[in-house]
Amino acid sequence: MPVKVAIVGATGLVGQEARRLARELLAPHAVELVLFASTPRQLEDGTQVFALEESEALLASCDYILNAANAEQAEWLAKRLGPQQLLVDNSSAFRMDAGVPLVVPEVNPSALTSIPKRIVANPNCTAAILCVALKPLQKFGLERVVVSTYQAASGAGITGLQELEAQLERWKEPVAAWPTAVFGEPLLMNVLSHNSRVRAETEAFGALYNDEEWKMVEETRKMLGQSDLWISATCARVPVKRAHTESVTVDLKIDVPLATLREVFRSAAGVSYVDVPEERKFPSSQRAQDQDLVLVGRLRKDATQPKTLHMFISGDQLRKGAASNALQIIRHHLESP
Amino acid sequence: MPVKVAIVGATGLVGQEARRLARELLAPHAVELVLFASTPRQLEDGTQVFALEESEALLASCDYILNAANAEQAEWLAKRLGPQQLLVDNSSAFRMDAGVPLVVPEVNPSALTSIPKRIVANPNCTAAILCVALKPLQKFGLERVVVSTYQAASGAGITGLQELEAQLERWKEPVAAWPTAVFGEPLLMNVLSHNSRVRAETEAFGALYNDEEWKMVEETRKMLGQSDLWISATCARVPVKRAHTESVTVDLKIDVPLATLREVFRSAAGVSYVDVPEERKFPSSQRAQDQDLVLVGRLRKDATQPKTLHMFISGDQLRKGAASNALQIIRHHLESP
Numbered sequence: 025m026p027v028k029v030a031i032v033g034a035t036g037l038v039g040q041e042a043r044r045l046a047r048e049l050l051a052p053h054a055v056e057l058v059l060f061a062s063t064p065r066q067l068e069d070g071t072q073v074f075a076l077e078e079s080e081a082l083l084a085s086c087d088y089i090l091n092a093a094n095a096e097q098a099e100w101l102a103k104r105l106g107p108q109q110l111l112v113d114n115s116s117a118f119r120m121d122a123g124v125p126l127v128v129p130e131v132n133p134s135a136l137t138s139i140p141k142r143i144v145a146n147p148n149c150t151a152a153i154l155c156v157a158l159k160p161l162q163k164f165g166l167e168r169v170v171v172s173t174y175q176a177a178s179g180a181g182i183t184g185l186q187e188l189e190a191q192l193e194r195w196k197e198p199v200a201a202w203p204t205a206v207f208g209e210p211l212l213m214n215v216l217s218h219n220s221r222v223r224a225e226t227e228a229f230g231a232l233y234n235d236e237e238w239k240m241v242e243e244t245r246k247m248l249g250q251s252d253l254w255i256s257a258t259c260a261r262v263p264v265k266r267a268h269t270e271s272v273t274v275d276l277k278i279d280v281p282l283a284t285l286r287e288v289f290r291s292a293a294g295v296s297y298v299d300v301p302e303e304r305k306f307p308s309s310q311r312a313q314d315q316d317l318v319l320v321g322r323l324r325k326d327a328t329q330p331k332t333l334h335m336f337i338s339g340d341q342l343r344k345g346a347a348s349n350a351l352q353i354i355r356h357h358l359e360s361p
Numbered sequence: 362m363p364v365k366v367a368i369v370g371a372t373g374l375v376g377q378e379a380r381r382l383a384r385e386l387l388a389p390h391a392v393e394l395v396l397f398a399s400t401p402r403q404l405e406d407g408t409q410v411f412a413l414e415e416s417e418a419l420l421a422s423c424d425y426i427l428n429a430a431n432a433e434q435a436e437w438l439a440k441r442l443g444p445q446q447l448l449v450d451n452s453s454a455f456r457m458d459a460g461v462p463l464v465v466p467e468v469n470p471s472a473l474t475s476i477p478k479r480i481v482a483n484p485n486c487t488a489a490i491l492c493v494a495l496k497p498l499q500k501f502g503l504e505r506v507v508v509s510t511y512q513a514a515s516g517a518g519i520t521g522l523q524e525l526e527a528q529l530e531r532w533k534e535p536v537a538a539w540p541t542a543v544f545g546e547p548l549l550m551n552v553l554s555h556n557s558r559v560r561a562e563t564e565a566f567g568a569l570y571n572d573e574e575w576k577m578v579e580e581t582r583k584m585l586g587q588s589d590l591w592i593s594a595t596c597a598r599v600p601v602k603r604a605h606t607e608s609v610t611v612d613l614k615i616d617v618p619l620a621t622l623r624e625v626f627r628s629a630a631g632v633s634y635v636d637v638p639e640e641r642k643f644p645s646s647q648r649a650q651d652q653d654l655v656l657v658g659r660l661r662k663d664a665t666q667p668k669t670l671h672m673f674i675s676g677d678q679l680r681k682g683a684a685s686n687a688l689q690i691i692r693h694h695l696e697s698p
Contacts (some may be wrong), residue, residue, distance in 0.1 A: 232661035
């Protein structure tokens, strides 16, 4: 019997990736995909996409539900979850719920041993990419992390990607003529503070952080199991279609030789260590596209403080930051005793 | 008598800006510009550009020499400097020379009181922009600075800008068809580690930093007069035509209320404080273009450590990071007793 996986939000960017990658990432298990979206339709290849609210029996027949839609949809799905089903939720709805594991399989697979609500949360894309690069360092003790991001338009979904492409179409026209409904200002030929809501100055936690920055703080702490980790994030959008790049500074508790750090990254799960100065070969957004590995490079010790290191990392946020990670969670669960 | 200013490298991006802005930034002083470049030519408006090596007498007649060409040219000019002339050098040739002031007039104008070699160095563009934003904080004690940059193509000169524009022209073609001679890989729709040379692992100082990063470290220390400041930089190129953006984390020696910090930036020399979450109005590369002020915003206290703050800053690297700053140095010198 094939594993029956429902993809909710199957026509969004993350849903499309999940459809494209499911058979590859769940192999050797046979897979049957059942696609759901807000509007029922038939895809070009003849596949049927069902409207969720009219197809509850079909949904109930699935073993796994991968939610690539929003938090509201996640709440709806959670209420209808059958006793044999597992919901892998890519939205932010349950990520900080103490009864819901937040998992990157290379980082904290043991969190999957207890799933009391039958829900596993898939982390925020930038946090997932960051944690893959931080995990190999954790054995040396993480004292402090400072990260600045360079995030792609597709992180804002199809509409974000389409807006950047529409600006490209009009690149010769005056900037004032470009469409800017999604990001509020031009993204092409620009760098913007991330477009998520900025938290009020009166918030008890994360005041004036934007939501993306605060997710990075909270979710990284939860995944690494260090609730008091001193971590800060500054999130920005850059005119890139796909893949998030991050500049990361880490204060370790001990002084680790550079050669050891390199060895650690060369053998780290989920990491591709790309660091060849002679060839100018380092992580870049385009180099990270369409693969599940997080690229790590520009690794160096701080010039002043030997316990501090800097690195430049890139990951495909639609794959490792979303669809692939969700599928890897399903596969890990399938193979657990 | 007008002030006679030689612009060497007058046809490069920085030289063009210097020509365009000289009268405005040196006002109320009358100015006569004398233009030099490697190849003599007549500009469209009829202005003559002289070849430097064939026009030494003309060069000797100038009061100020603004070098917008490279370090080699700077060395050549320094050797021929007359006793009444001042060389304001935008190259990196003399920046770290102990006998040469490295100056941003809003930051360390007092360094101009002693100019033993009749050379004043204009700082690296990213360092200049950073120092304008750090100076107002220095009175609270700078303990540590971590900065990541989002740098424009035009920082690599006309050829860098032209390469990005050539990629734009071909944006519908496969990436493999794009010209990449300057940056070595596509810059359009990408984020790259800065294209400057990466220092050898065996370097005594700044091992594995790229040259841009190391300039930021050394020059910031020199301008702020804190030779032991713990500062690190990670420099990246983004597909932006003009203006450098920087994500800056600062550990202060004391806990300063946010309201005080805002007040400090609102009244700081050379700063435009742009920080309106309700309107999503923050510093961005496009917003910073074609002005001399450095935009400072997204100002917030770290969620964990009250002595730490984060800010997002943007400045036009061809203006405040280069041509305007050099002209401001000349003006300051003109008006000194």
